[in-house]
Amino acid sequence: MKHLSTSRSINAIALITTYAFISGLTGQLSSETWAQSSTANPSSVGTEFKRGEPVTLNFSNAEIDAVARAMATLTGRQVVVDPRVKGTMNLSTERAVSPAAAYNLFLASLRLQGFTVVEAAGLDKVVPEADAKLQSGTVSAGVATSSRNQIITQIFKLNFENANNLVPVLRPLISPNNTINVNPGNNSLVITDYADNLQRMARIIAAMDVSNASDIEIIKLQHAIAADMVPLVLRLIESGSSAVGAPGQGQTDTTFKTTLVAEPRSNSLILRAANPARVAQVKSLVEKLDTASTQSNGASGNIYVVHLKNADATKLAATLRAAMAVDGRSTNPLTPSITPTAPVPGGTSALNATTTGGQIQADTATNSLIISAPEPQYRQMRAVIDKLDARRAQVFVESLIAEVNADQAAQFGIQWQTALGNAGNSTVGVLGTNFGSGGKNIINLATQGASGTVTPPTGLNLGAANLTNGIYVLGFLANFLESTGAGNILSTPNLLTLDNEEAKIVIGQNVPFVTGQYSNTAASAGGVVNPFQTIERKDVGLTLKVKPQISENGTVKMAIFQEVSSVQASSINSATGLITNKRSIESNVLVDDGAIVVLGGLLQDEYSGNQDKIPGLGDIPFFGNLFKSESRSRKKTNLMVFLRPVVVRSAADIDALSQGRYDLMRNNQINAQPVPSSNMPINESAVLPAPNPR
Numbered sequence: 276m277k278h279l280s281t282s283r284s285i286n287a288i289a290l291i292t293t294y295a296f297i298s299g300l301t302g303q304l305s306s307e308t309w310a311q312s313s314t315a316n317p318s319s320v321g322t323e324f325k326r327g328e329p330v331t332l333n334f335s336n337a338e339i340d341a342v343a344r345a346m347a348t349l350t351g352r353q354v355v356v357d358p359r360v361k362g363t364m365n366l367s368t369e370r371a372v373s374p375a376a377a378y379n380l381f382l383a384s385l386r387l388q389g390f391t392v393v394e395a396a397g398l399d400k401v402v403p404e405a406d407a408k409l410q411s412g413t414v415s416a417g418v419a420t421s422s423r424n425q426i427i428t429q430i431f432k433l434n435f436e437n438a439n440n441l442v443p444v445l446r447p448l449i450s451p452n453n454t455i456n457v458n459p460g461n462n463s464l465v466i467t468d469y470a471d472n473l474q475r476m477a478r479i480i481a482a483m484d485v486s487n488a489s490d491i492e493i494i495k496l497q498h499a500i501a502a503d504m505v506p507l508v509l510r511l512i513e514s515g516s517s518a519v520g521a522p523g524q525g526q527t528d529t530t531f532k533t534t535l536v537a538e539p540r541s542n543s544l545i546l547r548a549a550n551p552a553r554v555a556q557v558k559s560l561v562e563k564l565d566t567a568s569t570q571s572n573g574a575s576g577n578i579y580v581v582h583l584k585n586a587d588a589t590k591l592a593a594t595l596r597a598a599m600a601v602d603g604r605s606t607n608p609l610t611p612s613i614t615p616t617a618p619v620p621g622g623t624s625a626l627n628a629t630t631t632g633g634q635i636q637a638d639t640a641t642n643s644l645i646i647s648a649p650e651p652q653y654r655q656m657r658a659v660i661d662k663l664d665a666r667r668a669q670v671f672v673e674s675l676i677a678e679v680n681a682d683q684a685a686q687f688g689i690q691w692q693t694a695l696g697n698a699g700n701s702t703v704g705v706l707g708t709n710f711g712s713g714g715k716n717i718i719n720l721a722t723q724g725a726s727g728t729v730t731p732p733t734g735l736n737l738g739a740a741n742l743t744n745g746i747y748v749l750g751f752l753a754n755f756l757e758s759t760g761a762g763n764i765l766s767t768p769n770l771l772t773l774d775n776e777e778a779k780i781v782i783g784q785n786v787p788f789v790t791g792q793y794s795n796t797a798a799s800a801g802g803v804v805n806p807f808q809t810i811e812r813k814d815v816g817l818t819l820k821v822k823p824q825i826s827e828n829g830t831v832k833m834a835i836f837q838e839v840s841s842v843q844a845s846s847i848n849s850a851t852g853l854i855t856n857k858r859s860i861e862s863n864v865l866v867d868d869g870a871i872v873v874l875g876g877l878l879q880d881e882y883s884g885n886q887d888k889i890p891g892l893g894d895i896p897f898f899g900n901l902f903k904s905e906s907r908s909r910k911k912t913n914l915m916v917f918l919r920p921v922v923v924r925s926a927a928d929i930d931a932l933s934q935g936r937y938d939l940m941r942n943n944q945i946n947a948q949p950v951p952s953s954n955m956p957i958n959e960s961a962v963l964p965a966p967n968p969r
Contacts (some may be wrong), residue, residue, distance in 0.1 A: 299730045315544060329371035332380065339390070343401055346381045349374040360390050364602055373791050382424035386469070391426050403454045408467045426453070429473045436484045438462050444483070445476060455966060467808040492546040497563045498650070498930060501537035501544055508544075509535050512553070533557065539658045579653055580747045581644040588644055592637035594663070595644075595656060599635070630642055668774045668924045670823040670831060670930055675917040676766040680910070685754035686732075688887070688904025690693045708902060727881045732756070754904075766839070768819045769936075771923070775824050777834075784815010786842060789852055815840045815855060829868045831920040836861045838876065860916055876915035883908050937966060 303714055322881065330349060334342055341354040342364060348353040364384050368377070382392055384402065393410040404426070413427040438457045441464065449455055453468040461713060466476060468882050509718070511823045512533050533553060536545040544561065548554045583591065635656070636645040644660065690708050772778035791809040820836040846854035856879065865873045886892070888903030895902075895940035924927050941963040951958045 307960060308886055312325070329373055331371045331715070332366050332368045332377055334364065336365065336372065338362075339364055339388075339401070343383065346378050346397075346769060350378045350397050352378070353397060354392075354399045354401065359403055360401050362388060364388065365670075378522050379424060380563075385807065386424050391424070392781075393426055394399045404450070406489055407455055408452070425470050425964055426468065427470050427473065428465065428467045429477075431466065432476065433462050433464065433478050433480070433484045438464050441480065441483060445479065448476065448479075463784050482857065482912070488549075492558070494544040494546055494558060494561055494659070496542050496544065496561070496565050497740075498567045500654060501542050501662050502657060504544060504561065505537045506565060506897075507564070508557060509533065509807050510795075512557060514580040537661075539661045541867075542654065551895050574936075577647065577649060577653065579646045579648075581646060581657065581660055583642050583660075585666050589639060591663060592644055592658070594634050595635050595659065597770050598659065668825050668922055669771060669929065670825065671921040671923055672776060672778075672819075672823065672833070673773070673919040673921070674766075674768045674769045674770075674819050674837060675919070676764070676768075676817070677836075677913075677917070678764040679913045680760070680762035682760035682908070682910050684758045684906070684908040686754065686904075686906040687900070688906075690904070691901075727767060733758075746754070753941045755927070756906075766817055768817055770819060770821055771821065771932075772821070775822070777819070777822040779820040780815055781816065781842070783814055783818070785812045786853065786855075787812050798871040815842055829922070831865070831866050831868060831922065833920060835874065835918065836862050837916060856916065857859050864918070865920065868920065868922050871917055871919045874916040874918055876911060878914075879910075879912040881910040881912075885888045934966060937963065941965075 279570060301890060310730060334345075337375055339360055343354045343356050346352070366380060366384050385391055385864040386404070389404050390401060391404045391407045393407050394413055395410060398411060407426040408428075415427060416430045416432070430762070438459065442455060443556075445455055445464070445466070448467065449468050449472065453616045456465045457463070458465060464480070466473060473523070503796070512535075533549065534547040534861060535547075535557070537543075538545055546554065546557055615877070634647050635648075637643075638645060646656060648656065669957035733756055766782075768780050770778045770780055787810045789808055790811045793807055816839075818836070818838040818840075822834045826832065836859070838857065840855050840859075843854040843856055846852070851925055860875045862874060864872055864874065884905075884907045888899070888904040888905075892897045892901075909927070921932070923932060944960070944962045948960055948962075949955075949958060
C-alpha cells in the first residue's frame with residue numbers, strides 16, 4: 276500500500292503541473308510552484324510520502340528546475356540549478372523504480388538536453404555541459420565510482436606507453452565539450468568526461484598500456500658461437516624493423532628494438548623482443564643458423580677469422596699461443612697437443628698441432644686473428660678472446676709542480692781615499708780604504724769611472740771628489756743597498772694513457788753541450804788548421820713519464836719519473852760550458868682514483884754574509900762603519916710535486932674530460948683578444964672553433 280500511495284503522489288504532481296501549463300491560469304502557476312508545494316508536503320495530494328521507497332515517474336513538459344527539486348526530495352540530495360539552465364523535459368517510467376534509479380534517469384535526460392550535474396562540496400549543481408569542466412567536481416585517481424551520467428575528472432597514470440601517444444586515439448572518443456590533457460612529468464593523462472565514458476576509457480587505456488617487450492628468452496646454441504651469432508642475427512632482424520611495427524599516427528617514439536646479447540660462458544643467446552612474433556622470428560633464424568659444420572670435427576682445415584675490437588692482434592696471438600702451448604702439455608685427452616714451429620713469413624710465428632691441433636696467426640692490417648683449429652678447440656679460444664678483447668680503461672694523470680722563491684739582500688759600505696798619482700817629480704802618499712767586489716771599488720771608479728769602464732755599484736751611492744791638477748778625483752764613496760725578490764712557478768703537465776701503458780711528455784728546449792774540441796795551434800805557416808767541436812744535445816725543461824696500472828678495487832699503481840731542469844743564466848757565456856739545474860723524482864706510488872698525492876719536494880733556506888773591515892778601526896762602535904763594508908743575503912726555496920690520477924672507463928668520461936679542457940683553452944683565447952684599434956690592421960687573434968654539440 277505504501278508503494279501505491281507514493282506512486283500516486285508523484286503522478287498527481289505531474290498531472291497538476293501539466294494542467295497548469297495547458298489551462299493558462301490567470302495566476303500563471305508554474306510547474307515549479309506545484310512541484311515545490313507538493314514535494315514539500317506530499318500529504319496535500321491525499322497520500323503520505325516516505326523517502327527511499329520505489330516511485331513511478333510521469334513528468335510531461337515539466338520545467339527542469341521543478342523536476343530537479345522533486346529529485347532532491349526523493350534522494351535527499353542538495354540540488355542547485357544554474358540560472359542558465361532553462362527548458363522542459365519529459366521523464367516517465369512504466370513501473371516503480373528506486374530513488375537512485377530515478378535520479379540516474381534524471382541525469383540521463385539532462386545529458387540529452389546539453390546539461391549535466393557536477394558534484395562539489397555536497398551540492399549537485401545543474402549546469403550547462405560546456406561549463407562542467409570548469410566546476411569543482413569529483414577528481415579520481417583510480418576507478419570512477421560516481422554516477423554514470425555525471426561529469427568527473429579522472430587521472431590515468433601510465434606504466435609503459437607514452438601518454439602523448441594515446442591522445443590521438445582517445446580524443447575522438449570524448450565529447451567535444453570535455454578535455455583530455457597530458458602531464459609529461461609523470462606520464463599521466465587527465466580526462467574530464469562523463470563517468471560511464473571514463474570507465475570505457477579505462478578499459479582502452481589498460482589494454483594499450485602494456486610493455487613493448489617480451490619476457491627474457493634464453494637460446495642455447497649447439498654448434499655456432501654466441502659472439503659470432505649476435506651481430507649476424509641483429510643485422511638481419513633490424514634491417515626489416517621499419518616495415519614491421521612502425522609507429523602509428525601521433526606517436527613520437529619508435530618501436531622496441533630487439534635486444535640480443537651473447538653469454539660466452541654457456542654459449543647462449545639472451546633475447547628480448549617487442550612481441551612474441553618477433554621472438555619466434557629470432558628463434559627460427561637462430562635454429563637455421565645453428566647447424567653443425569660440413570667438415571668433421573677431426574679435420575684440421577677449419578679456419579676462422581676473428582676481428583678484434585680493442586686488443587692488439589699481434590700481442591693477443593702471442594698470448595693465445597703461450598696459453599694453448601701450456602694447455603697442450605696437460606693431460607686432458609680432449610685438448611690436442613700443440614708444439615711450436617719455425618717463424619712464418621711476415622714476422623710472426625705459429626704453433627702447429629702434431630695431429631689434430633691448429634695454429635693462430637695475426638693479421639696486422641685488419642687487426643684480426645686467423646685461427647685454424649677444430650670447432651671444440653675454437654670455442655675454447657673464442658671464450659678467452661672475448662674476455663681479453665675488452666675495452667681497456669684509461670688514466671688521466673695531472674702533475675702539479677709548485678715552486679716559490681724568496682730572495683733578500685742588503686749591502687752597506689764606506690770607502691775613502693786620498694789623492695792619487697804623481698805631482699811633478701814628487702811622490703804622493705796614498706791613504707784610504709778600498710772595499711767592493713767585482714772591481715766596483717773607489718780606486719777603479721776614480722781611475723776608470725770617467726771612461727765608463729767601471730760603473731758605480733747598484734743602490735744609493737754618496738761620494739765626494741777633489742779637484743786636483745784640473746782633474747776631479749773621487750775621495751769618498753758610501754754605498755747602501757737592500758733588494759728583495761720573489762718567484763712563483765706552477766707547472767701542470769697532463770697525460771692520458773691506456774691502462775698498463777707507458778706515456779711520456781717533454782716540454783722544454785734541446786740545448787747543445789760542448790763535449791770536445793780540437794785546434795791545431797802548432798801548424799806551420801803553410802799548413803792547414805782545421806779546428807772543430809763535438810756537441811751533444813740534451814732536453815732541458817720539464818719531463819714526465821708515467822706507467823699506470825688500475826687494480827680491481829679502483830686504486831692506481833704508477834711508476835713515475837719526473838724531471839725539471841733549466842740552464843743557469845750566469846753560465847750562458849762561460850768558457851767552461853753551460854751549467855744546468857736539475858730536480859728529478861723517480862718513484863712507484865699507489866693512489867686512489869681522483870686522490871692527490873705528494874711525490875716529493877725541496878724546502879731550502881740559504882743564508883750568506885760577507886764583511887770587509889779595517890782591523891781595529893772597523894770594530895769601533897758607530898765610527899767603525901767608516902772603515903768597513905758588509906753585505907748579507909738570504910734565499911728561500913719551496914718546491915713541491917703533486918700527482919692526481921683519474922680513471923677514465925667510458926667514452927662519455929673521455930668526452931666530458933676533453934670538453935672541459937677544450938672549453939678552458941678556448942675561453943683563455945677569447946679573453947686574450949687584443950684591444951680593438953682603428954690604427955692597427957690586426958685586431959683579433961686565433962681562437963679554437965666552438966665544439967659541435969652531440
